Amino acid sequence: MGAFILAIDQGTTGTTVALMDDRGELRASVTTEFPQYYPQPGWVEHDVGEIWQTVLRGIRAILRKKLCRPADIAAIGITNQRETALLWDRKNGEALNRAVVWQCRRTTGFCETLKAAGHEKMIRRKTGLVLDPYFSAAKFRWLLQNTPRIKARLAAGRVAAGTIDSYLIWQLSGGAAHVTDISNASRTSLMNLSRCSWDRELMALFEIPEGILPDIVPSSAILAHTTGIPGLPDGIPIAGVAGDQQAALFGQACFSTGDAKCTFGTGSFILMNTGSELLQSRSGLLTTAAWQLGEKGKPVYALEGGAFVCGAAVQWLRDGLQIIKTAADVEALAASVADSGGVEFVPALTGLGAPHWAPDARGTLSGLTRGTGRGHIARATLEAMALQNADILFAMESDLDKRMRPLRVDGGAAANDLLMQIQANVLGRKLIRPRVIETTVAGACYLAGLGVGLWQKQSDIRAIWQASQEFTVAMSPAARRQRQASWQAALARTLL
Secondary structure (H helix, E strand, O other): OOOEEEEEEEOOOEEEEEEEEOOOOEEEEEEEEOOOEOOOOOOOEEOHHHHHHHHHHHHHHHHHOOOOOHHHEEEEEEEEOOOOEEEEEOOOOOEOOOEEOOOOOOOHHHHHHHHHOOOHHHHHHHHOOOOOOOOHHHHHHHHHHHOOOHHHHHHOOOEEEEEHHHHHHHHHOOOOOOEEEHHHHOOOOOEEOOOOEEOHHHHHHHOOOHHHOOEEEOOEEEEEEOOOOOOOOOOOEEEEEEEHHHHHHHHOOOOOOOOEEEEEOOOEEEEEEEEOOOOOOOOOOEEEEEEOEOOOOOOEEEEEEEEOOOHHHHHHHHHOOOOOOOOOHHHHHHHOOOOOOOOEEEOOEOEEOOOOOEOOOOOEEEOOOOOOOHHHHHHHHHHHHHHHHHHHHHHHHHHHOOOOOOEEEEOHHHHOHHHHHHHHHHHOOOEEEEOOOOHHHHHHHHHHHHHOOOOOOHHHHHHHOOEEEEEOOOOOHHHHHHHHHHHHHHHHHHOO
């Protein structure tokens, strides 16, 4: 029957459990949603007990499909929402509080205090990250200060802290392993990127006791084994772990310096492989650990940039302006006109992310005339999604001082052929859409497969990775420069 890999993709609104065979074919996947909690404006929480139940239900659902025997599962791979922070009890595995989700802004005041005290430059130098509530360190601090009976538990050595990957590995291993891989650790603001270890100066700044943090381990290696999981035999290796965006980079087989992927979701996430070189961005991007293969492998780094609003701009056309009935309608509406007719939409509906980092910016819609119709606004929206991604990718090329390879694309909006063609045109680079569009799941599976020797090297994965469609550039350099100039002018007005 062959060997199989079970993947757990633990996301912000749901958990996907999937099964991949040793040929790289995704055989099945099951997604289970769970509640979001908003106790105050700007606060977002998860009940990690509910998350764990979605994992168990997903495993049961996959096994019921009888595509393989449980004994045929050679390894488990995990990918997860990043930055979400939680504390749990080492004795019984129970969460001590709800998890503070990556989207949560409750620690904004503390981060502003650190900025005012002049700590941001040091944090950026050591971690590659901006000082922002987005990252885990300030969330850990909040939990430590707002969890009942925490002092007694700390004194007894019963407190474990971690991101979602750590918690899942703890549960899957029956409490035997408290670890996190370097990609997740690099998103906490507590890991020194150059040493790939927890930094004492940062832990002191955020008031985090070192003893509660997990050990930092490679992204691909045998990290733990299953113990006491219903339906699964004990002893299955947990052999691959990466944060969701790094897993997508690996799942797109972006193994060479200059390889990049863009995930088109509610926002867009762009990562570019920079190899073993630790680059500090000069262009407003983040530096992150991408992965480490094996105990002796060198860390691979990446530049990361995100646009806050990507597919959410289409949702706004549907729900706010109500000029389309479904998100899928935007492609046909935008294709009904040859161009945007001079309309420029800057989708700063929740501020601007990389490379501008302007949280107070607000969206603008300009260039309207009596001749402007719904189609022009729809076209301008797709062009804005592509142009803001191009800004990030050009910044990455500048930092790397190297021309990027063809861009690999994934995510829900990557199914929009017109958007993909616009993206190729304004970027001036070929786009490649993969056959397996679930790239986070694929990345977790590939990492786990490498970790147990199902595949021996990255070239084996390149051999099974397949493209579905390519989009080549169909715009002249002169037309591209003109289109970019109009976009930059609209951006400048937005940033005033």
